[in-house]
Amino acid sequence: MWPILWAAARTYAPYITFPVAxxxxxxxxxxxxxxxxNPQPPxxxxxxxxxxxxxxxxxxxxRDLTQVISLKEKLEFTPKAVLERNRQEKS
Structure with a gap:
């Protein structure tokens, strides 16, 4: 009798466990x-x-946003090691 009950429980397990859960x-x-x-809204x-x-x-x-630094002036503040190869020498 027990093997029949276990086989039935295995077969119908989803139908039994879902309502219980x-x-x-x-x-x-x-x-x-x-x-x-009562939960408070986040x-x-x-x-x-x-x-x-x-x-x-x-x-x-x-600030006055129309006053910006030109690119030529910005180049003076960049490290020389980065742009030294491509920049012309100043005389």
Whole structure:
């Protein structure tokens, strides 16, 4: 008799375990909700991109953005080891 019951349990295992797991999960969810209380909605934070944009806006708020350094002046601040081969010598 036992082998017949085990064969039946093996055959119908998904039909038995799914409703049991569903009931256990639902009871656990309701019990956790009852213990913790009404969940508060999460506070929305600014994304990293939004924080970066805010920071750059604050940094550039007092500056005149039309005044930029020319490329010739920027070359003076680059390391000589990088551009020395391709740059003409000043006389």
């Amino acid at each position: 569903f009931v256990v999960g639902a009871v656990g969810y309701q019990l956790e909700w009852f213990i913790r209380g 506070v929305e934070e600014l994304s990293i991109l939004e924080k970066r944009e805010e920071r750059t806006l604050q940094e550039t708020a007092g």
